[in-house]
Amino acid sequence: MEKRESAATAFAVEDAKRRCAALSDRLQRLTNTKLPPSPKTTLSRLIHSELTFLHRLSATSHSSPSPLSSNIGHLEAVVHVLQQPSITGVSRVCKPINSIYVDIVCSLNGNPVWFIVSDRNPRYISWDGGSCDKDKGLKQKVQHVVDAARQSPVTLRPSSILLFFSNGLSGNVYQKLRSEFGAVDLEMERFSYEELELEDKWTNVVLGRLFPDACVVEIEVGKDTHGMEKNIPESARIGDLVSCKKHDEHSDLNLGSSLCSFVSGMKCWCCSSDDNVVLEVGLLKQSRRGAESKLVNFDTTAMVAIVSGISNGSTEKLLARPESELRGRFKGNYDFVIAQLIFEISDSIKTKMKMSKEDKNPIHSELVRLEFQELISMCGGPNEKLRAEYFLKFLKVVPDCPSTRLMSLPTTRKLALKNKVVFGTGDYWYAPTVTANMAFVRAVSQTGMSLFVIEHRPRALTGD
Template sequence: MDLGDELLRARVGAARAAIEALSVGKIMADCRRSLSKLGALEERSGPPDSSNFGHFEALIQVLQHPYVSGICGVNKSFLGSPSSRAHVDLVGMYDGKPAWMVVSDRNPKHVSWPELRSRAEILVQAAVANPVTRPDFLIFYFARGVERGVAESFKSEFSEYQIEVDDLHKFSEVEAGEWLLVDEDQEEESLSSSWISLPVKAAVMYRLKVAPAIVFEGEVINANEYTESIVGIVEHGLEESGFYRILKDVSRDWGGRSERVELVNLDTTALIGLVCGISNGVASSLAWCSVKQLQKKYSSFGHFFKTQALLELERPFLREVAMIFRERQPMVSQFAWKEFDSIVSVIGGPDEQRRAAALHDCLKPFIVPDNPSERVMALPQTGRIHGKHKIVFGTGDSSQAPTLTSNISFVRAAIAKGMALGFIEHRPLALTRD
C-alpha cells in the first residue's frame, strides 16, 4: 500500500467518524445514509488528490457548523428556468431558517467570476421560482477561499440580496461533531485535531438573503402570568407530579432573558403526549398487561399501547421534552389547541382532562393566532398533506420555530416536495382514558 492509499484511508475513516458524530437534529437518517454512500464512492475513485474527496470533506465541514441543522436533502436539483436546473449540495436550515447550501473545494485560481456569477444567478432564479421550495438563504461555502477580485465582484453584484460574509475563523475546532468558539489569541498548534480536514484560513462562507425573514414578535410570559400559572397547577392537584415540573419549566419568566428567545411549536401530537396517561405514570401498569388484556380495553390498539408503555419506561417522554423546554419557549397555534382540546374532551379520561386543564392554564400566554407561512400553505394537498397540518406547521415556520411532532408522514411529504422544514420528532403517544 503506497502513501496515497494510506492517506485516503485515514481521511475516509475520519469522514465516517464525523458523519456518525452528527446529531439527530443535524441530519435526517436517509440523508446520513446518502452521505455515507457518497463517501464510499469517493473512496473508490482513487487517491485524494485525483478524486472529489476534498469536496466531500467540505460538505461535512458545513454540516459541523453550529448554525446548520435539519438537513433533509443531499445533492438536489431545482428548476431555475425552462432550460436550466440549479444544483444544491445540501438542503436544510441555517440559524433556524430554510437554506440551500452550495459547497466548493476548488483551488481559488480555478474559481472564475463569470462561471460563479452564472451559477449564482441560476440558483437565485430557482430559489424564488417556487414558494414551496423557496429558501430564506443561499449559502456559498468555499473551503479553500476565493481570490480578492471574485470576492469583491460577488459582494458588489449581489448586494441587493443583503449578502453577508460569515466569520468562520471564530470557529476553530470541533468537538463531538460541533464547531466550537475559541479564544482568538489561542495558538494554532494547540487547536484540536478532531477536524476531518481543518479549513484553511482562507475558507469563506457567503450568505444571500432571498426571502424576507419573519421574526417572532409575540410577547414572552411575564412574572404575573407565571404566578397565575403555578397557582393553577396547584389548584389542579398536580404539584407533586413530573407533569408539574414540566409546567413549571414552561411557566418561568422568559422575559428575564437577555438573549433572543428560541421557540418550539407544539402540534396536537405533542400536546397529547404531555397529558396522556402513558407519560404520566400509567406505563408501568400497562407494561405488565398482556396484549390480549389490553385488547379488551383498546381493541386493535392493544399492541400499540403495550409497545408505547415499554418505550416510556425506557425513555420517559416528559424527560425528553423537559430538555427542549429548558432551551426553548413553547408556542401553540390556535388551531392545534382547539383540535387537542376537542380530542381530550371526547376521549380523554378524568386525569387526562385534569392535566389538559392545567396545561391550558400554563400555555395560555403562548397560544398564538394561526399565521402559516406562505411557503407551507403553497404545498399541494395530497393524502399526507392536509390543510390543518399546513396551518400548524406553517405557523411554526413563520415564527422560525421547529415543530415538535410525531406526524412524520407530513414532514416526509413536505421534504419530498423539496421543502426544508424545521421539526423535532417525538414518538407517537395516545390518550389512555385514565
C-alpha cells in the first residue's frame, strides 16, 4: 500500500512539474500588450517558486509519501482568466491591496475590476466555515474583499469584484452569493484550447488545462465608482459630419490609401442606430451597465498617425531621398522618422488601427482637437492638412470630462494634467483610448490602476 501511495505521489509531482513548465512557456509567449512586464514577472516568479518546491518534494517523496499540495492549479486558472479577450489593462497580478490578496487588477469591457480566483474543490468551499478558526468560510472572505474594495482610494477602487471558481461551485453556496451579495452570473469564453497572441505576431494554438465546470460571478461594489458623475455634460460641439454617401466624392483627392481604408471601415455616427449609444443634446452614456463600450477614444498621437504621410503611401518616396536632404528636413528627429519609415514597410499601422475601430463610434476630446489642429497647422504638409480636415468630419468632439479616478492621481511630470484629461475622458465613457503614449500608460499602471488602451506605433508628420 505504501509503495502504491509513494508511486502515486511521485506521478502527481512529475505531472505538476510538467504543468509548471508548460504554463511558464505559455506565459512568456504572451505579448506585453496583453500582459505588461511587471505582472508577467510576478507570475513567472510564482511559477518558478512552485517548480522549485516540486523539485524539493520529488527528492523526498520516495521516503515519506503524502498528498500533494500544489498551487499550480491556481496559477493555471489565473493565466486562463488573463487570456480572456475581454480582459485588458492588467496592472497587478497576485498582490495584496489594503491587506486583501487580489489575483488580478484589470479592466473588463472598460470597467475597473478585481478578480479573486479559486481552484478549490467545490466540496470544500463552505459558506459559514467550520469550527476551526482558520476555516472562515466563503461569506467572511467575500465580505472582507468587498469592504476592502469600498474603502480603497478612488484610483484603485473597482466597479465590481469577479469571483472565478475554476472547478465550479455548489448550488447552495452559489445561491448564498446571489441572495446576500447580489452576485450575478458572468459569461466568459471557455476555451477547449488556448489561442495565444505571440511576441513574434504569429498565432499559436497550445493545448492547455480545460475549465468545463468554471463558474464566474460578479459583485457590484458601488455606484459611480468609475467616476461616471451623475450629470452628463449638456452639450458637445459636433462638426459637420460627412454622410457615408460622400466617401466616394473624395476619391479624387490625394488622401492616401491608409486613411481611405480606415474611414471606409469606420462606424460612422451618421448611420448609427445603436440604442445603447445616444448623443443628441447630451452625450452618449451606456444604458446597460457592464456592456462593452460602443466607443473608441482617439488621442493626439493616434490622429497624427492616421493622417501622417508615413501611413499614407509616402514611405518609399521619402526613403529614396538623399540622406543629407532628410537630415536637413527632420533635423534632430531624423533617426526617429527613419525608424518609423522602415517599420511601416514591414508592419503597416493600418493593421493595428483596424482593431480600434471595429463596431465602435469614434470620439475625441476638445483638448485633443485643439492640440491636433495646432500640430497640423504648424507641421503638416498640404496632403496631411487635407487628410486632417477630412478625417475630423467623421469624429464627434466630446467635452473634456475626465473620470474622477484619473483626476485623483497626483499630477507629476510623468502624470501630466493634459494626459489625465485626455485619457480620463475616454475612461469616463468606458472607451479605450488609442494611443502611442505608452510612457503615460506605464506611469498609470505603476500606481496600480488599470487603464483601457489600444497601443499603436507612433507616426510623425512629414510635411507631405
